[in-house]
Amino acid sequence: MSKKVLIVDDAAFMRMMIKDILAKNGYEVIGEAENGIEAVEKFDELKPDLVTMDITMPEKDGIAAVKEIKSKDPNAKIIMCSAMGQQAMVIDAIQAGAKDFIVKPFQPERVLEAVSKAIE
Template sequence: MAHKIMIVDDAAFMRMMIKDILTKNGYEVVAEAADGAQAVEKYKELQPDLVTMDITMPEMDGIAALKEIKKLNSNAKVIMCSAMGQQAMVIDAIQAGAKDFIVKPFQADRVLEAIGKTLS
């Protein structure tokens, strides 16, 4: 059975890029969200196997959303995505429970490697 994935990014074309990589490789994208608040609501509803989460977003940023999702499910698998490969943000994300970190612009093989590792 295909793993269910939710993509969270405020940029529609970034969501489209990740969705394209995932669907071509047999994953099922069950939801997309444009900000952290939407992501938390959709996570409650759908309980996806994995979430890709942008860090910098309006309403609620990715790290705040990650913490909320972790409260709902301590075993939630979340991979953070950001154009800013800043050490502090990476460390915050990992400390908050992120399983991995992908830097934009996305390299398809890196996205697939991170997801494959996290789901195995």
């Protein structure tokens, strides 16, 4: 059975890139969200096996969304996505409960490695 993934990023292009990498490798993308508020709503609604979460987004950032999701579901598996140079934010994200992080621009091998590690 394919693992279900929710992709959260305010940039449609980035969502499309991750979706493409995951779909080609047997993962099922069951939803997308553009900000942290949508991310929490979709997580509750769709119950994905994994969430890829951008850090910098409007309305509610990825770190706040991770904290909210983890408070509802301590077993939630979340991988953060960040642009280069956001190391401090990545540390915050891991402390908030993220399993791993991937850096933009996405390298397909790294995305798949992080996803399979988080899900297994």
